[in-house]
Amino acid sequence: xxxxxxxxxxxxxxxxxxxxxxxxxxxxxxxxxxxxxxxxxxxxxxxxxxxxxxxxxxxxxxxxxxxxxxxxxxxxxxxxxxxxxxxxxxxxxxxxxxxxxxxxxxxxxxxxxxxxxxxxxxxxxxxxxxxxxxxxxxxxxxxxxxxxxxxxxxxxxxxxxxxxxxxxxxxxxxxxxxxxxxxxxxxxxxxxxxxxxxxxx
Amino acid sequence: xxxxxxxxxxxxxxxxxxxxxxxxxxxxxxxxxxxxxxxxxxxxxxxxxxxxxxxxxxxxxxxxxxxxxxxxxxxxxxxxxxxxxxxxxxxxxxxxxxxxxxxxxxxxxxxxxxxxxxxxxxxxxxxxxxxxxxxxxxxxxxxxxxxxxxxxxxxxxxxxxxxxxxxxxxxxxxxxxxxxxxxxxxxxxxxxxxxxxxxxxxxxxxxxxxxxxxxxxxxxxxxxxxxxxxxxxxxxxxxxxxxxxxxxxxxxxxxxxxxxxxxxxxxxxxxxxxxxxxxxxxxxxxxxxxxxxxxxxxxxxxxxxxxxxxxxxxxxxxxxxxxxxxxxxxxxxxxxxxxxxxxxxxxxxxxxxxxxxxxxxxxxxxxxxxxxxxxxxxxxxxxxxxxxxxxxxxxxxxxxxxxxxxxxxxxxxxxxxxxxxxxxxxxxxxxxxxxxxxxxxxxxxxxxxxxxxxxxxxxxxxxxxxxxxxxxxxxxxxxxxxxxxxxxxxxxxxxxxxxxxxxxxxxxxxxxxxxxxxxxxxxxxxxxxxxxxxxxxxxxxxxxxxxxxxxxxxxxxxxxxxxxxxxxxxxxxxxxxxxxx
Ligand SMILES: [Zn+2]
Numbered sequence: 040x041x042x043x044x045x046x047x048x049x050x051x052x053x054x055x056x057x058x059x060x061x062x063x064x065x066x067x068x069x070x071x072x073x074x075x076x077x078x079x080x081x082x083x084x085x086x087x088x089x090x091x092x093x094x095x096x097x098x099x100x101x102x103x104x105x106x107x108x109x110x111x112x113x114x115x116x117x118x119x120x121x122x123x124x125x126x127x128x129x130x131x132x133x134x135x136x137x138x139x140x141x142x143x144x145x146x147x148x149x150x151x152x153x154x155x156x157x158x159x160x161x162x163x164x165x166x167x168x169x170x171x172x173x174x175x176x177x178x179x180x181x182x183x184x185x186x187x188x189x190x191x192x193x194x195x196x197x198x199x200x201x202x203x204x205x206x207x208x209x210x211x212x213x214x215x216x217x218x219x220x221x222x223x224x225x226x227x228x229x230x231x232x233x234x235x236x237x238x239x240x
Numbered sequence: 241x242x243x244x245x246x247x248x249x250x251x252x253x254x255x256x257x258x259x260x261x262x263x264x265x266x267x268x269x270x271x272x273x274x275x276x277x278x279x280x281x282x283x284x285x286x287x288x289x290x291x292x293x294x295x296x297x298x299x300x301x302x303x304x305x306x307x308x309x310x311x312x313x314x315x316x317x318x319x320x321x322x323x324x325x326x327x328x329x330x331x332x333x334x335x336x337x338x339x340x341x342x343x344x345x346x347x348x349x350x351x352x353x354x355x356x357x358x359x360x361x362x363x364x365x366x367x368x369x370x371x372x373x374x375x376x377x378x379x380x381x382x383x384x385x386x387x388x389x390x391x392x393x394x395x396x397x398x399x400x401x402x403x404x405x406x407x408x409x410x411x412x413x414x415x416x417x418x419x420x421x422x423x424x425x426x427x428x429x430x431x432x433x434x435x436x437x438x439x440x441x442x443x444x445x446x447x448x449x450x451x452x453x454x455x456x457x458x459x460x461x462x463x464x465x466x467x468x469x470x471x472x473x474x475x476x477x478x479x480x481x482x483x484x485x486x487x488x489x490x491x492x493x494x495x496x497x498x499x500x501x502x503x504x505x506x507x508x509x510x511x512x513x514x515x516x517x518x519x520x521x522x523x524x525x526x527x528x529x530x531x532x533x534x535x536x537x538x539x540x541x542x543x544x545x546x547x548x549x550x551x552x553x554x555x556x557x558x559x560x561x562x563x564x565x566x567x568x569x570x571x572x573x574x575x576x577x578x579x580x581x582x583x584x585x586x587x588x589x590x591x592x593x594x595x596x597x598x599x600x601x602x603x604x605x606x607x608x609x610x611x612x613x614x615x616x617x618x619x620x621x622x623x624x625x626x627x628x629x630x631x632x633x634x635x636x637x638x639x640x641x642x643x644x645x646x647x648x649x650x651x652x653x654x655x656x657x658x659x660x661x662x663x664x665x666x667x668x669x670x671x672x673x674x675x676x677x678x679x680x681x682x683x684x685x686x687x688x689x690x691x692x693x694x695x696x697x698x699x700x701x702x703x704x705x706x707x708x709x710x711x712x713x714x715x716x717x718x719x720x721x722x723x724x725x726x727x728x729x730x731x732x733x734x735x736x737x738x739x740x741x742x743x744x745x746x747x748x749x750x751x752x753x754x755x756x757x758x759x760x761x762x763x764x765x766x767x768x769x770x771x772x773x774x775x776x777x778x779x780x781x782x783x784x785x786x787x788x789x790x791x792x793x794x795x796x797x798x799x800x801x802x803x804x805x806x807x808x809x810x811x812x813x814x815x816x817x818x819x820x821x
Contacts, residue, residue: 106375107378107382109416114500115407119385122447124444124446128439220386221248221379223379224342226362227344227360227362228361230360231349231359238483239325239351240564
């Protein structure tokens with residue numbers, strides 16, 4: 040399937056470039072093969088979604104929303120994460136267009152982890168990404184003070200934290216707030232179920 | 241105008257529900273005993289007055305006052321069936337960010353079958369009533385999922401909290417299932433499949449009940465059923481409707497619990513396999529591995545038996561839920577029976593796995609115990625040999641030194657002769673018996689006195705030698721008490737029984753050593769009073785952190801003691817006192 044850059048929406052272009060950026064980020068290389076010690080590098084879904092959320096609240100995407108979604112970590116504790124289903128949807132669309140490749144691995148702790156990488160066709164498209172889209176991505180993940188890429192990592196402790204740090208100074212250290220729940224005001228009244236006796240006999 | 245939320249993004253809201261009811265449903269290990277405990281806590285039979293409860297446990301039951309930390313939930317008993325369920329009203333007062341006002345009141349239904357239903361009528365979001373967007377609802381649900389954990393926490397028994405911790409890790413953040421029932425929906429499609437547009441509608445529904453949900457339209461009612469919950473817009477929310485939708489939620493709630501439960505079971509399966517690695521190392525003679533594997537087996541066995549108990553709760557609950565269920569074809573789209581059947585099969589499967597794991601661990605434990613006993617025997621043997629050769633060296637030494645001793649003693653004895661000579665002065669040659677015999681002179685007084693003196697001197701000399709010899713051997717015997725038998729044990733012991741045992745002993749030394757996270761205790765007690773034991777002192781070293789008896793040291797003055805027999809005797813004593821298994 041031949042896809043041209045104009046077939047992608049701006050948000051999809053931004054998403055693709057973000058994935059490329061993340062892969063470069065974690066591999067520390069500009070080389071498109073993304074092979075480290077003879078192994079291919081994939082970007083895991085959860086940090087990718089965390090980055091997308093961060094981009095949304097910074098106003099990068101035109102059409103993406105997000106909503107708190109409970110995610111179970113390693114089949115244990117369940118936290119509400121700010122997941123963008125528009126983002127999830129676009130990832131799937133890019134995969135169907137053979138721009139992204141998806142892998143699903145079972146983990147040591149009996150959960151599954153999904154990860155992505157870019158196909159050769161995807162790399163052809165990346166060459167045509169408009170400069171303003173690239174700028175949009177770079178601006179967010181660059182320490183302006185040190186003129187360097189921010190480093191990105193996860194701490195899966197009591198409550199998982201996903202954040203990014205400048206390797207040189209601490210000016211740009213940011214928590215992506217992926218697990219921070221947003222609150223709304225609301226009023227509720229108890230609703231007493233009518234079928235108690237029928238449910239428990 | 242002040243913002244009544246802290247949403248960082250402009251939401252594009254598509255779907256709205258009219259006057260939604262929200263149900264949060266979960267399953268926790270419960271039975272009639274747990275329910276009785278709960279009734280006691282709620283003081284059910286006395287009154288239905290308001291009870292203040294916090295998420296904390298009263299850490300100081302003797303104190304007349306109770307401290308709370310600003311957030312609390314108020315719980316009132318609404319009605320109950322003493323053996324089956326309790327219906328509560330909960331008012332949640334948790335501090336929120338400025339500008340955000342939450343008047344959160346819900347009903348909490350707790351049943352002996354383990355399912356808990358938190359249910360409420362949502363009156364307003366951000367000051368707006370009637371139609372409420374799914375986007376905003378998802379925020380309310382995130383809040384409710386957490387707050388509901390808070391409400392129930394103080395009502396659970398320690399026993400249940402322990403289960404929850406093992407299954408979910410952090411007990412405050414556990415997965416629950418959602419049921420939303422709206423009176424109406426703002427967007428209606430001719431064909432219910434149109435909600436699955438792959439775009440905004442589908443996304444908004446997925447956010448709440450999970451991707452890949454099913455959509456049904458039956459007699460003007462709309463149902464969306466997903467793996468995290470369901471959104472229903474029935475023409476009328478009848479009691480029938482309520483019964484089946486809640487039953488569906490219960491089924492989902494147990495499924496969520498079983499998913500996590502099975503994760504733990506498979507994790508333990510892996511850990512049991514990993515232990516084999518340690519067993520192999522122990523077989524090769526690695527003492528650290530031997531100690532570690534004994535510990536790990538103990539921990540794993542106890543975790544597995546906890547899971548075994550949880551499984552019993554699951555099993556009982558599933559059987560009853562299956563038996564109680566009234567099947568009705570109108571609501572067959574929920575696929576409740578199929579779900580219950582799957583759950584029962586999974587519980588059955590877990591029974592097999594848990595049983596298998598326990599058998600396997602038992603086998604490993606036996607293997608390891610044999611191994612550590614073999615190690616003790618091997619050490620005993622080596623020790624006996626060591627002592628034997630030491631004895632031989634000692635005996636050779638003793639023989640050499642005995643000869644020297646004799647000469648020393650004889651020389652020491654001659655002092656007496658010197659003293660006698662000194663006492664009587666010079667004896668001239670004509671006064672000796674020798675002189676009277678050689679010169680054939682009859683024995684005079686002088687000669688007889690000299691003879692008596694001579695005989696006396698010889699006696700005194702012999703007496704002194706004998707005396708010195710006896711006292712020397714006494715001193716030697718004292719010095720020989722330092723004969724010590726040392727033995728590495730490395731076996732699990734009962735610390736409490738050991739402490740009780742030591743209480744009656746005359747401890748001559750107690751020592752505590754901290755060694756890389758381990759606390760090593762050394763005790764030495766005097767046993768010289770107990771004649772039949774034939775030991776001076778017994779000394780043991782144990783690791784209190786792991787509950788292992790590391791080594792044993794016996795001090796005796798009996799050079800010819802049978803060490804193996806002695807060690808066994810001491811082990812017997814430990815066994816009799818419940819220190820060793
Ligand atoms: Zn910097």
